[in-house]
Amino acid sequence: MLDRVDEMSLSGWRRERGEPPLSEVHGSIAVPKRPGLWRLFAFMGPGYLVATGYMDPGNWATSLAGGSKFGYSLLTVALLSNLIAILLQALCSRLGVASGRDLAQACRDSFPRPVSFVLWILAEAAICATDLAEVIGTAIGLNLLFGIPLEIGVILTALDVFLILWLQTLGFRWVEALVIALLAVIALCFGIQIALADPDWGQVIRGFAPTVEIVRNPDMLYLALGILGATVMPHNLYLHSAIVQTRRHDGTMDGKREAIKLATFDSTFALMFALTINASILILAASAFHHGGVGEVADLGKAHELLNPLLGSALAPTLFAVALLCCGLNSTVTATISGQAVMEGFLRIKLAPWLRRLITRSIAIVPAAAVTIAYGESGAGSLLIMSQVVLSLQLPFAVVPLIMFTADSRKMGGLAAPRWQIVLASIAAALIIALNMKMLFDVVTG
Structure with missing residues (x-):
């Protein structure tokens, strides 16, 4: 009844929820009624699923290219991107909790159908x-760890659908637990690698300061x-506004305000x-x-190959490959859920998660397999960076x-x-x- 009252009071929507x-x-x-740490803990989880999308393999390629070519200068971009991400994800939490709609549903319920359809196509492309x-x-992670050829590894990635099916039978809290566990492994791997690299921390700090060279240099831009594009990702906005609604909190105005505050803390x-x-990469x-x-x-493979002689430890490339594989598995989970939310939100079409996943993964496998067969690892690396610019x-x-x-x-x-x-x-x-x-101007003018 309370949801119905809220729905009637929000008259700015063209269509009913x-x-x-x-x-x-x-x-x-469920969110405990008793205030305290347990209440905060109940809201912890969606933010980490969102964070996974901010450190996917595409992010690795762009960060590796940026750091290796321009040193620490692009750390300021990583910081700015992260601050923008925090702000936008806070708005996603607010939209989901306050309106009871995710971003896809909000677009469908606000815009004319042709506009909504175009936005759906763009979301699917993202x-x-x-x-x-x-x-x-x-x-690439499978190749580096187990020597599986890239062409076969690309095909094997379609099997991650079984991981998604198994996770969803356990419950959403188990999905969040797996994601957080894999994030912990990634953090540990990079912590050890940074210690081995022993960077100049003075230059690292100066790298967070803004520089106009980013705009002047087309390659740096x-x-x-x-x-x-790898940090503030479009699909994360759809994802967060949907999964924040997995919490069963008090539906009153005060309850929603508290839910927005706690969900924002979680994502921040x-x-x-x-x-x-990202900065560690x-x-x-x-x-x-x-x-x-x-x-x-x-090239991720080349980076893996060079870490041993440069850092003087055989452990470094192994840690690099383990972290990369964990990132790929984590991103698989979040991409599946965001794809499900986008299709259901825009079109009101419900597909079985495994079918939805196979369709999306098949679309991605074709160009990935073609490029890896034709150009090998170097072509795959370029395709990774291009995908992030498209985003x-x-x-x-x-x-x-x-x-x-x-x-x-x-x-x-x-x-x-x-305001x-x-x-x-x-x-x-x-x-x-x-x-x-x-x-785009730089590309057109050469």
Whole structure:
């Protein structure tokens, strides 16, 4: 009854809210009524699934290329991208909790059908680009650890559907637990590698300071956009606004305010953790490759090969491969859930998760297999970076609607985002659009 009252009070939507997002897990995790740490703990989880998308194999390729070619200079882009991500994911939490809609449903319920259809196509393209990075990254991880040829590794990635099926039978909390466990392994691997690399920490700190060289240098701008696209990913906005609704909290206005606050804390903390991982990849590349005199290394396999002689330890390349494989597996989980949310939200079509996953993965496997067969690891590395730039170009089509919805008090009621938040998000959106236009201009003019 309370949800119905809320629905009637939010009159800014063109259509009524239909079935809740990811209905099989919607409200499946109870929030304790007693205040304290247990209440906060109940909201911890969605942020880490979102953070996984900010450190996928595509991010590795762009961070490796950026660190090896330009040293620590692009750390400022990693920091800026992460701050933008924190802001946008906070808006996603607000949209999901306040309106009971994820971003896909909100687009469907607000825009004319042709506009909604175009946004759905763009969202699906973003998920396919993300999946392409996961296919290549996981295949490279299998190759580095077990010697499986890339072409076979690409095909084997389709089997991850069985992992998704098994996880979903256990419950959503188990999905979150696996993701967090794999993130812990990744953090441990990079912590040891950074210790072995022994970077110049003074230069690392200076690398977080902004520089106009990023805009002046087209090559640096291209990699900066790749880092931005790999960090602030379109599918994460759809994902977060859906999975934040897995919590069964108090539906009153005060209860929703508290849910927004706790969900925002969850995503902010998790994304700061993601920043440490992303910065570690770039620092490792800058210290081992750029300052080691190797030059640009965008190829994950080549990076793995060079770590042993440069760092003087046979453990370093193994840790690199383990972390890469964990990243690929983690990204598989989140891409599946976001793909499910996008299709159900935009089209109200429910597909079995395994079928949805096989369709998306098949679309990604074809170009990945073709490129790896034709060009090998170097072609796969270039394809990884290109996929991240494509994500950056598609990002405004998810960010702008998100800002529009959360700023509208007719849609959000008394839980519309504060003005300062909307102003900062609008500046971030304008920056993303301006950088994309600058890159396209550089490409056209050569």
